[in-house]
Amino acid sequence: MTVYYTKDHEWLRVEGDVAVVGITNHAADELGELVFVEAKDEGTEVAQGDSVAVVESVKAASDIYAPVSGTVLDFNTALADDPSLVNREAEAEGWILKMRIADAGQLASLLDAAAYAALVG
Template identity: 55%
Template sequence: MPRYFTKDHEWIEVEGDTATVGITDYAQSQLGDITFVELPDAGASVGKGDSASVVDSVKAASDVYAPVSGTVTEGNGALEEEPELVNSDAEGAGWLWRMTLSDSGELADLMDENAYKAFVAEL
């Protein structure tokens, strides 16, 4: 499954017209210990760049933006009981929400893994 990244440190993994979204390992390391995750509601329509979720940490609350437009199909319910999953496995079990894409052409504006690694290395 292809995985893409944003300059705001979100990742999106796409299979067909369905995508899973989360924050990158770099983002969680900058935030520190995650204490709470506010997830979008299933059925919510999000536009590319819209704030779709909020991650609270010991340092700050941070918006998580939708990498592409679509409709949220589910939030990661495990994060309600274990928000620290974002710290331990940000790019796996700590995913935030799944969505149906409304315009797969928006993926072309995102970075692949190599481009993202180069971007982070310059920060």
């Protein structure tokens, strides 16, 4: 099981040709309590770097960018009723969406855990 990270504080876990995407613990802490999470509809095709979801904290709305190009497969519906699940378990049960990876080659452009840890200090 390989997990990648982005400079924009998303994480991506590869499961075959599917990517499970969420925001990092660091991002969840920075945003504060989330009150709303919404992903693009299933079937939406997004390019790497496109907005693929939005998370709203008490303070502000933030875009979540697609770490790689692909097609939205699934939204974590548990977040519809309990957005703060992301605050509690950002890198586990608080995943946001799944997408089919269009180009596995893009994974090489992402950060590994050590590089991300260095980024957020």
